[in-house]
Amino acid sequence: MTPAVDSVAVPPRGHRVRQTIEQLRARILGGEWPVGGRIPTEPQLVAALGVGRNTVREAVRALVHAGVLECRQGSGTYVVSTDELAPVVARRLTDDRMAEVIEVRRAFEVEAxxxxxxxxxxxxxxALGGALAAREAAWxxxxxxxxxxxxxxLHTAVVAAAHNTMLAELYASVGAALRSTVAQAMGDTLEPERYVDHGRLVAAIRDGDPARAAIEAGAFLEAPSGA
Known part of the structure; x- marks a missing residue:
């Protein structure tokens, strides 16, 4: 005999949303949806997770608010961080704290x-060779x-080559703030005097020379104009 709807154990709505948030987090942390990638559409999530459209919508909205996901009009919803650290860091590493941002970059990038x-x-x-070529072409x-x-x-590729998961996750969390420092250093136009060659950095990594790689990584982070 099929039970009446009222007799079926249906968890409270808030509980369903929390469970859905944790399911989404698990897929992000597990690498199924990597940082920078687009998550499935709302109908696809409804089918995959077995919950209602409103539950999916609320769970996604919560992760957007937390800074893990980002909705892009006309494109979809993307993973921008693996945790909630990114928006906290972004609020602190603002353009008027350039010196602190440079110090943070040094801490990450020299060791990476x-x-x-x-x-x-x-x-x-x-990957490094391709990223370096793309950087040159972009200039x-x-x-x-x-x-x-x-x-x-390119800097992300260097961090990835370090093969330290925690370092990569922390670097991703501060990525937006670090990009803003580069944009500020470049100004409105790309001027020849602001160009910083990264070929020597990639060469040092390719040659397996950790001391030289660290020196090259730190060299362009001595002054706020470094990129």
Missing amino acids: ARLAALRRTPADLA RAGRVDGFVEADAA
Whole structure:
């Protein structure tokens, strides 16, 4: 005999939303939806998670508010962080705290370069080479926004080559704030005197020289103009 709807144990709505949030978090942390990637559409999530549309909508909204997801009009919803640290950091690392941002970048990027020189794989070297070429092409194209993203992609590739998951997650959390420092350093146009060569950094990592890689990573972070 089929039970009446009222007799079926249905968890309270708030509990369902919390469970859905945790399911979404698990997929993000598990790498199914990586940082920078787009999550499935709302109907797809409804089907995959077995909950109602409103429950999915509230769970996604909560993660957007927490800074884990970002809704982009006409494009979809993207993963921007693996945790809630990103918006906290972004609020603190503002443009008027440039010196602190540079210090944070040094703390992450110098050690990442050193580890990358020790741990890089052939796949890492291919990624670094591609990212460096894309950065050079972006500079030649002359668009500040394109160059900032290409520069960030190269630094992210260096961090990835370090093969330290915690370092990569922390770096992703401060990524937006760090990109803003590069954009501020570049100004409205890409001027030749602001160009910083990163070829020596990639070469040091490719050569497996951790001391030289660390030196190269720190060299362009001595002054606020470094990118």
